Amino acid sequence: MVIDEKETSSSPEEESFAELFEKSCKKTARLKPGDRVEARILKVGAEWVFLDIGSKGEGVLDRKELADAEGNVTVAEGDTLPVWFVGSVRNELRFTVKMGAGAAGHAQLEDAYRAGIPVEGYVEKEIKGGFEVKIAGTVRAFCPYSQISLRRVEDAAAFVGRHLPFRITEYAERGRNIIVSHRQILEEEQRRQRDALRESLQEGMTVAGTVTQLKDFGAFVDIGGIEGLIPISEVGWTRVKDIRDVLSVGQQVTVLIKKLDWDAGKFSFSLRDTLADPWESVVEKFPEGSFQTGTVARLAPFGAFVTLAAGIDGLIHISKLGQGKRINHPREVVQEGETVEVKVDGVDRENRRLSLSLAAVSRAQDEEEQTLSTFRRQSADSAAASLGSFADLLKPKHDRSKK
Known part of the structure; x- marks a missing residue:
């Protein structure tokens, strides 16, 4: 009897399917109780929520875990959520979003501790060294201050009365001594977010x-x-x-x-x-020669810094503070916080510098220069008039000499 090779060999499609199935089984086998998986909701049934867990296959989640107080499911098909692998029951992969909610969860607390699966807890009150937390409905647990948040607790009352996820860090005396941590949950979430941010x-x-x-x-x-x-x-x-x-x-x-x-x-x-750079418009807002009002921001041995606007400081050099008199320090003339009127003597936008002078000093100097200018002009006019009168006196004598 001759056996046809076609009947004994598998088709490429069958081999491919077998390989995929074997790979799928191997990936599923790598799941351990407590493993976290990002799952997509395929279907919401009467009792179970069916999940797509990516390359690891499919799984189920008790519908009650996603229901609110009225029994309405708070998620929809296509949504994604983090779930934890609990175990395999009759070749069915079981997952949970939290454990320890209600009497059914009480029997699972030790499993949650060993597998590292989060449990839901209610922060009932503040006690010495931390908080009393109720998990699985009535089971008492202790959360130290250092384990309730990522940073030091400033207001303990802000945590009382809240439902939070916890990880059981110690389970002793058959559940009579349980210590939990909310901080570990926060740190894990922070690590996941950090890994995602590092890429972007x-x-x-x-x-x-x-x-x-x-x-x-x-x-x-x-x-x-x-x-x-x-x-x-x-x-x-x-x-x-x-x-x-x-x-x-x-x-x-x-x-x-x-x-x-x-x-x-x-x-x-x-x-x-x-924020907008205020120096971009400094020339328009504080043109050279204009008078402005500002506040003395700080004093230095070489002068006083005056704030004209947010981010815009100018310097009155000490030589411009004494009204012609020598002073040893700007505090002899102005004080920090004092409101002063100044004149903008120079604008250097590139180097972010404003040269200022006290308005009173500047006006006094302007008046002095104006007075001096007037005096010089009047003196020049008087000299010209005097020369004209002297010329007039000499003119008759000049005319007689010609005759």
């Missing part, structure tokens, strides 16, 4: 962010994945003494990325560079 962010880009902390040397801003510093010198065009006069925690700002140091984890932003 570049120095020179303008991005939106939120002020998270204020320090004497600047403000920290979160742009959704990384936190960077706006040095106080980069807050605005005006010299800022106290950053709290300009910014507040929680304020939304637009910043320009000055430096990205991913290895050191240091990021520098500028708020000033997103």
Whole structure:
């Protein structure tokens, strides 16, 4: 009996399908309880939500986890959401978005601890050293102050009464001693956001962010994945003494990325560079020879700096402060914070310099020069008139001599 080779060999399509199936099985086998996966919702059923978990295949999620208090599902087909692999039940991949919600979750707390799956918790009250958190409905857990946020807790009351995701970091005495961390959840999300930002962010880009902390040397801003510093010198065009006069925690700002140091984890932003440069219109607003009103911003041994507008400071040199008299320091004439009238003597837009003088001194000098000019002119006229009279006296004698 001769066996046809065609009957024993597989077609290329069958081989291809077999290879794909084998690869799919291998990828699925790599999933371990606690693994996080980005899943797309394929269908919302009466009891289960069917998920597309990419190259790893398909899975299911209990519909109740995505339902609100009225039982309405809060997501739609096509939406994506993060899920955690729980395990395989009858060759069906089971996932969860959180564990520990309700009595059913109580039996799963130890599994969640071992697999690193987040649990939902309710921050019930503040206690010594941290917070009492209820998970699985009634199970008491403890969250230290250091584990409730990414940074030091300033207002503990702001966390009480909130539902937050936690990771169980310690599970002892059969669940009678449970310690949880919300910070670990935040750090993981921050790492994921940072990895995504590293691919897209570049120095020179303008991005939106939120002020998270204020320090004497600047403000920290979160742009959704990384936190960077706006040095106080980069807050605005005006010299800022106290950053709290300009910014507040929680304020939304637009910043320009000055430096990205991913290895050191240091990021520098500028708020000033997103604002219009006031020196672009300085010639039109403060033309040479004009009189302006400003505020003495600071004093130096060589003169007084006067602020005419936001970001526009000019210098009155010490030689122009004494009204002709020698002074040892500008404080002998003006004080910081004092409002003064000045005259713009010179404008250097390229070097961002304004040369000023006190208006009173300038006017006095102008009057002195005008008086001197008038005197010189009158003297010249008198001299000319005198010469004319002398010529008239000599003229008759000159005429007689001709005769």
